[in-house]
Amino acid sequence: MTRFAPASDFRRSADDTYQLAYFRFSPLDDERYVLTNQAGEYLVLPRAVLASFVKHELPSNHPAYSRLRSRQFLFDASSNLGRDLLALKVRTKAKRLENFTSLHIMVVSLRCEHSCPYCQVSRQSEDRSAFDMSEETAEKALALIFQSPSLAIKIEFQGGEPLLNFPLIQHVVRRAEEINQVAGRSLQFVITTNLAVITDEILEFCRQHRILISTSLDGPAALHNANRPRPGKNSYELAVAGIHKARKALGHERVSALMTTTKASLSQVRTIIDEYVSLQFPGIFLRPLSPYGFAVKTKFYSAYDVDRWLDFYFEGLNYILELNRIGIPFKEFYAATILTKMLTPFEPGYVDLMSPAGIGISAVVYNYDASVYASDEARMLAEMGDKTFLLGNVHENTYAEIFGADALLDPIEQSFAGSVPMCSECAYEPFCGSDPVFHTATHGDFVGLKTRSGFCNRNMSIFKRLIALMESDVATRELFLSWAN
Amino acid sequence: MLRLSGFAASANIEESAPRAALRLVTSPTGPNPNPNHDAYLFRGKTSDPGCQWVVTFEEHQAEAEKLFSDRRLIVLPDYFSYLGEGDVIRFAPDRKAVRVLFRKEANANYFLVTERCNHLCLMCSQPPKDVDDRWLAREIIDVLPLLPASTPFLGITGGEPTLVGEDFFEILSCARDHLPATPIHILSNGRTFKDKAFAQRYQAIGHRRLSLGIPIYSADPEVHDYVVQSKGAFDETIRGIMNLKAVGAEVEIRVVVHKQTYEGLADLSDFIFRNLTFVDHVTFMGLEITGFTRANMDKLWMDPYDYRSELRAAVQYLAAARINVSVYNHQLCLLDGSIHQYAKRSISDWKNEYADECASCSLRNRCGGFFSSSSLARSSHIAAFQ
Numbered sequence: 001m002t003r004f005a006p007a008s009d010f011r012r013s014a015d016d017t018y019q020l021a022y023f024r025f026s027p028l029d030d031e032r033y034v035l036t037n038q039a040g041e042y043l044v045l046p047r048a049v050l051a052s053f054v055k056h057e058l059p060s061n062h063p064a065y066s067r068l069r070s071r072q073f074l075f076d077a078s079s080n081l082g083r084d085l086l087a088l089k090v091r092t093k094a095k096r097l098e099n100f101t102s103l104h105i106m107v108v109s110l111r112c113e114h115s116c117p118y119c120q121v122s123r124q125s126e127d128r129s130a131f132d133m134s135e136e137t138a139e140k141a142l143a144l145i146f147q148s149p150s151l152a153i154k155i156e157f158q159g160g161e162p163l164l165n166f167p168l169i170q171h172v173v174r175r176a177e178e179i180n181q182v183a184g185r186s187l188q189f190v191i192t193t194n195l196a197v198i199t200d201e202i203l204e205f206c207r208q209h210r211i212l213i214s215t216s217l218d219g220p221a222a223l224h225n226a227n228r229p230r231p232g233k234n235s236y237e238l239a240v241a242g243i244h245k246a247r248k249a250l251g252h253e254r255v256s257a258l259m260t261t262t263k264a265s266l267s268q269v270r271t272i273i274d275e276y277v278s279l280q281f282p283g284i285f286l287r288p289l290s291p292y293g294f295a296v297k298t299k300f301y302s303a304y305d306v307d308r309w310l311d312f313y314f315e316g317l318n319y320i321l322e323l324n325r326i327g328i329p330f331k332e333f334y335a336a337t338i339l340t341k342m343l344t345p346f347e348p349g350y351v352d353l354m355s356p357a358g359i360g361i362s363a364v365v366y367n368y369d370a371s372v373y374a375s376d377e378a379r380m381l382a383e384m385g386d387k388t389f390l391l392g393n394v395h396e397n398t399y400a401e402i403f404g405a406d407a408l409l410d411p412i413e414q415s416f417a418g419s420v421p422m423c424s425e426c427a428y429e430p431f432c433g434s435d436p437v438f439h440t441a442t443h444g445d446f447v448g449l450k451t452r453s454g455f456c457n458r459n460m461s462i463f464k465r466l467i468a469l470m471e472s473d474v475a476t477r478e479l480f481l482s483w484a485n
Numbered sequence: 486m487l488r489l490s491g492f493a494a495s496a497n498i499e500e501s502a503p504r505a506a507l508r509l510v511t512s513p514t515g516p517n518p519n520p521n522h523d524a525y526l527f528r529g530k531t532s533d534p535g536c537q538w539v540v541t542f543e544e545h546q547a548e549a550e551k552l553f554s555d556r557r558l559i560v561l562p563d564y565f566s567y568l569g570e571g572d573v574i575r576f577a578p579d580r581k582a583v584r585v586l587f588r589k590e591a592n593a594n595y596f597l598v599t600e601r602c603n604h605l606c607l608m609c610s611q612p613p614k615d616v617d618d619r620w621l622a623r624e625i626i627d628v629l630p631l632l633p634a635s636t637p638f639l640g641i642t643g644g645e646p647t648l649v650g651e652d653f654f655e656i657l658s659c660a661r662d663h664l665p666a667t668p669i670h671i672l673s674n675g676r677t678f679k680d681k682a683f684a685q686r687y688q689a690i691g692h693r694r695l696s697l698g699i700p701i702y703s704a705d706p707e708v709h710d711y712v713v714q715s716k717g718a719f720d721e722t723i724r725g726i727m728n729l730k731a732v733g734a735e736v737e738i739r740v741v742v743h744k745q746t747y748e749g750l751a752d753l754s755d756f757i758f759r760n761l762t763f764v765d766h767v768t769f770m771g772l773e774i775t776g777f778t779r780a781n782m783d784k785l786w787m788d789p790y791d792y793r794s795e796l797r798a799a800v801q802y803l804a805a806a807r808i809n810v811s812v813y814n815h816q817l818c819l820l821d822g823s824i825h826q827y828a829k830r831s832i833s834d835w836k837n838e839y840a841d842e843c844a845s846c847s848l849r850n851r852c853g854g855f856f857s858s859s860s861l862a863r864s865s866h867i868a869a870f871q
Contacts, residue, residue, distance in 0.1 A: 004607060004781065010711040041759055066749075070704035070756050079706040081720050085760045088727070092762075344806070345762045474798065481805040 011078070017056055018069075018076040021086070025050060026427035028464055032471075033427075039089035040341055040430030041071045044471050093347045093430075097356070101403075102150040102349075103363035105376055106141060106172065107158050108133045109165035110368050114194055114230045118262055118289065120380035122160050132165045133368040138172050140394035141366035146179050147399040152186040156214075158376070160368075163197050173209050190214055195242025196230060203249035210254075213246045215239055217257040217279070219265060219272035227262050243279060257281055261289050266308060269316035273330075277323065283331030286316045288458060306454045310461050317465070324479055331483050335466060338459075339484035341431045342466065351375060353433035353459075355417035359389065360408040370394045372402050374411070377437040388440055411436035411446040422450040428463045432456075486857040487567060487835035493581040494543050494560045504577040506586060506624055507538055507559075508631040511570045522631055526570065527553070540574070542566055559583075573628055586628055592834045595640035596625045598656065602645040604674050605714035606700075608741055608785050610776040613644050622652035629659045636667045647677035654686060661692040668694040672739075675699035676718060678725030688732040696735035696765070699726055703749045704756035712745050723761070730763045737766035743785040747792035750799035758806045767803055769796060770831075771814030774858040782862065789819040790866035797821035817852045818868050825851075832856055845869045 025035045033050045036042045045053070045064055052058045053074075058065055068074050072082040110131040112122035123131050145153060155176060157169050173189055180187045189211040206213065217239055218224040224236040246255045257276070259265075265272060269286070276284045288309050316332065323330050340348040351358035359374035366372055370393050373379040378389030389411070392402040402408075415434035417423040423432070438455050439448030450456040470477040507524035512532060524538035529545050531552060539556045541549040546560045559576055561568070561583060568574070571589035576582070587594050599621055602613035632639075639660065647653050660669050669692060678684045687695075699722060702712040706719035729736050738757060740746065746753075750769075757767060771789060772778055778785055789796075796812070801824065803810040812824060813831035820828055830853040839854045846852070846869035855863075 004605070004777075005711075005714055007707075007711040010707050010714075010716055012707070039759070066705045066708075067752060069706075070752055071759075078710075079720050081706075081723055084727075085723075089759065345759055478798075478801055478805055481802060485805060485807045 011060070012076055016077040018058075018074040020054065020056075021073050021075055021082065023073050024425060024427040024429065028467060034464075034467060035073060036427045036430050037072050038086055038430075039072075039093060039345070041089075042342060042427070042467065043067060043071060043073065044467065089345055092345050096347050096349045097361065099150045099152070100361060101148045101364050102152050103154050103156060103351075104141075104145045104148070105156045105158050105363060105365040106133065106138065107160070107365065107368045107379070108138070108162045108168045108172075110160040111164050112159055112161040112194075113164070113196060114161070114228055114235060116228045118227065118260055121383050128165075131160065131368060133168055133366075133370075135168065135171060137366075137368075137370040137394055138168055139175070140370070142172065142175055142179060144366070144372075144394060144399050144402065145176075146183050146185070150185070152188070153180075154188045154190060156190040156192060158192045158365075161194055161197065162191055163193050163202060166202060170205060173205075173211065177209070188212065193242075194228070194235065194239060195246065196235065196238040198242045198246065200245075200249075203246060206246075207249050211250075213250065213255045215243060215246075215255065215257050216260065217243070217275065218259050218262070219268065220275050223264055223268060223272070226264060227260065240279070252280070253282075258285055259287060261287055261309065261312065266312045269312050270319050273316055273319055273323075277328060277330060282329070283333050283336070284316075284320075285333040286313050287334070288313075306457050310458065313462070314465060321469075321476065321479070325475075335462070335480070336483040338431055338462060338466060339480045342463075343481050343484040350433075352435050352438075353431075355415075355423075355429070355432070355434045356412045357415050357434045357436050359411065359437060360391065360403060361412070364391075366394060372397075374408055375437055377441075381437060381441050384441075386440065389437060411440075415439070415446045420447050420450075422456075428460055431463050432459055486838065488564045489835060490582070490584040491562060491564060493576065493583055494562050495546070496557075496559045496576070496578065496581050498557050498559070498576075498578045500579045502578040504575060504620075504624075505538070506573060506575050506628045506631070507540065508573050509540060509568060509570060510534055510536065517630075519631060522573075522627070524559070524574075525553075525556075526568065540568075571633055573631055575624065586624075587632060588835075589633065589636075593638050593640055594636070595642045595833075596628075596656075597642055597644070598622050598625065598646040598653065599644040599649050601648050602643060602674075603648065603676060603715060604645065604718065606777065607712055607714065607745065607781045608743060608772055608776075608778040610773045610778065611642070611644070612776045619649065619652065622649045622656060625656050626652070626659050629656070630663045632664060634664060634666065636664055639664065639667050639669050641669060641671040643672070645674055645677070646671055647673055647683070654690065657687070657690045657692060657695065661690055665692065666694070668696070670696050670698055670737075672698045674713070674718070674722055675725035675729070675736075676721035678728050679721045681728050681731075684725070684728040684732050684734065687729070688734050696737060697729065698737045698739045698768075700739045700741065701726075701753065701757070702740060702746050704752045705749060708745065708749060726761060726764065730761075735765045737768060738764050739768050739770060741770045741772060742789070742792060742796060743772050744787045745784065747787070747795045750792075750795045751802065754799040754802045758803060758808060762806075762808070764808070766809045766811065768811045768813050768831075769800060769815075770812075773814065773856045774861040775856070779861070786862050788864045788866065789815060790864050793819060793821050797824050800824045800827050814853060814856065816855065816864070816867060817848050818846070818870065819864050819866060828853060830854075840867055842867050842869050845871075847871060 023035055023037050025033045028034045028044060032044050032046055034042055034044055049064050072086045075082045110123050111125050115124055125131055191211055192214045195215050218227045221236040225233055228235040243255055273284055320330050320332050337348050337350045349362055351362045354362060363375055365376055365379050367379050372391045374389040374391055389407060391405045391407050415436040417429050417434045423429050435455050436446035439446055470480055506522055508522050509526040510523050511526050523536045524540045525534055525536040527539055527541040527545055527549050537556055539553045539558045542561050542563060549558055573587035575584045575586050599618050600614040703709045709719040710716050726736055800810055810827055812828045815828055817825055817828060832853055836857040837854050838857050843849050848870045
């Protein structure tokens with residue numbers, strides 16, 4: 001009869017003391033702390049357990065011990081894998097950086113037939129020469145785009161209303177496809193449009209070239225039309241008709257919608273979500289109002305503070321969880337992005353939640369007037385008169401000059417969350433990012449003071465809420481995991 | 486249960502003759518005749534292909550002895566009567582021992598490469614022996630060319646198959662040359678692959694359908710090491726998997742669920758997704774009541790019904806993480822309904838059975854049923870779906 005050794009024979013020796021790995025901890029609520037390791041894995045522990053852990057007093061038979069070890073919060077003699085596994089995971093999270101810029105935004109026209117008060121940039125003008133991108137500028141932008149090392153290239157046409165300069169879109173799509181025959185990238189196009197001026201001809205072109213449509217939908221008709229005035233007061237009707245038409249031409253999943261939150265939205269998050277559900281969208285991105293452009297000029301941004309927006313957001317999130325519980329699968333996309341960071345080994349690459357900051361690295365803007373900006377928000381800031389993030393001009397500068405510009409490298413370096421005061425020791429940093437454009441707009445520097453940062457307040461509140469929800473309910477955790485992947 | 490081993494009723498071969506691997510043929514013109522290994526399977530009608538070996542059953546013994554007096558004749562007892570064209574048996578003349586090595590009709594055929602192992606798993610179904618059995622690997626190298634190229638699946642098992650070293654690679658090269666389209670699944674503890682060069686050599690074999698099934702029993706190294714009874718096993722196995730995935734090999738992680746492992750399933754799923762997210766498949770397996778499991782019933786056995794919530798959570802976690810996940814060796818009536826879709830009919834046909842309760846079950850055709858050995862310990866929650 002073979003003798004089997006007892007479990008105790010496989011435990012590390014009693015005099016082995018564990019070593020603390022590098023990790024961060026921050027309070028979740030009055031009793032509990034969130035701990036994160038370098039790869040962004042988290043554990044929630046009661047304060048007393050955390051205290052005994054950091055004092056090297058946590059006994060091996062404590063239920064938290066094994067979990068701390070398998071998530072590499074501690075190293076001991078039972079295994080020497082921890083550092084290698086952590087290194088592998090940190091490399092995986094950072095892998096996106098080597099691909100560099102994948103999203104290339106081309107502002108083909110600043111003109112628009114809408115006159116939305118919250119809009120950051122648009123012009124009501126017939127003057128094509130002043131506000132449309134020229135073919136020469138587009139050619140130069142294309143040449144820069146294909147110098148990006150990224151294997152995947154997404155060209156997003158923005159405005160204004162980009163369809164007001166549709167001939168240029170056609171030109172760019174055809175030229176990009178031509179260039180790509182040699183370049184061999186995974187190439188994708190998106191048109192961001194209010195759909196008011198969409199035609200069958202345009203849709204046929206989109207179908208032939210597999211172009212995605214991203215539109216604006218702020219909620220039910222009254223809210224949408226109040227937010228988005230246009231001649232005829234029929235923005236909503238045109239958008240919904242356009243969504244149906246575009247889906248029919250291109251396929252249901254090739255049409256997406258984005259909402260903008262205004263003061264009027266705050267009291268009606270459920271009806272906004274219902275609107276998205278009834279139009280059969282897979283989810284909604286409950287967006288905060290940005291502090292840029294006309295939004296500030298028209299005092300919309302100060303009309304409500306972050307806390308009021310958070311009430312709106314959490315009410316919406318709760319409602320979406322309710323919908324899922326009764327069998328209606330529906331996502332909140334901002335939460336889904338954060339959950340990807342929390343619950344998976346991967347980095348979603350969302351520009352506003354990256355560190356190093358996503359400006360330039362993840363997305364870049366070629367403006368109608370040939371100027372290049374570090375992000376969509378950066379060109380909006382420029383419209384307010386602050387050209388901090390102007391990287392160059394497609395006619396005057398080379399790829400190396402634009403992407404090596406101090407105007408890009410300085411803010412990325414200075415705002416790196418791993419070394420920024422208050423971020424560097426924050427347990428939520430792996431889920432967060434640095435947004436030097438936001439902080440320049442609101443605080444006048446790349447970093448900002450985190451205690452007064454709307455960005456920090458908003459995101460920290462969301463991180464804590466998401467973790468608290470998962471800790472309190474296994475079903476929510478499982479639902480969130482499906483959102484994350 | 487089919488009997489895969491036994492003894493010949495009689496044989497006219499001298500006891501000192503070497504053991505032989507024999508492919509049964511019934512017609513004179515097989516696809517690739519092999520005079521050293523082909524044996525005529527005689528069932529009373531002669532279409533004698535002229536093989537030097539003849540295999541028959543007791544009912545045809547007299548006739549066969551008359552017809553084939555000049556041949557090497559093996560007479561098998563009736564419990565082997567399921568054998569047919571294309572099957573391969575081993576015959577050891579000294580004890581007249583017969584073992585079925587390959588059945589053409591089987592849903593899965595496994596070749597045992599060695600009985601040696603560097604683990605001593607509490608629930609091992611094939612208890613290791615520290616013997617010199619290098620002849621087993623040589624035999625496989627002889628047998629692989631005898632198999633039909635259309636073989637749908639082949640398993641390589643042990644013991645720990647990588648312990649035979651050079652022969653391990655020779656077996657795989659042989660499979661690549663003779664069975665290039667057959668998926669080959671190797672059950673290994675993965676530790677040998679901690680050596681990067683070994684992993685590279687494995688991948689360089691170039692068989693396109695090669696995969697490894699490697700066990701991890703816990704995210705806690707001390708628990709894993711205890712279950713496999715070998716200190717340091719966890720680290721070596723994980724390193725092996727990392728090296729294999731680094732060279733692009735296909736790896737399945739196998740988790741046997743029992744009393745020592747069920748509480749850690751959630752942490753293990755999390756560990757796999759966060760650290761080994763690149764694996765190709767994760768399978769949760771039910772206990773087979775055979776081998777060491779019988780000696781360790783007190784440490785291992787629990788009613789699968791009692792771990793159904795842990796198993797459900799682990800499976801759904803990995804499924805949500807978009808990892809290919811399966812449940813093997815479990816009856817559907819013991820699984821939470823939400824994970825029925827991941828349950829596979831995984832038990833080899835020769836030892837696969839159903840209980841009396843199953844007769845009226847509406848899901849019987851989708852259910853994997855039981856191991857034959859399950860009669861020794863069965864859940865008290867077996868119930869037919871209506």
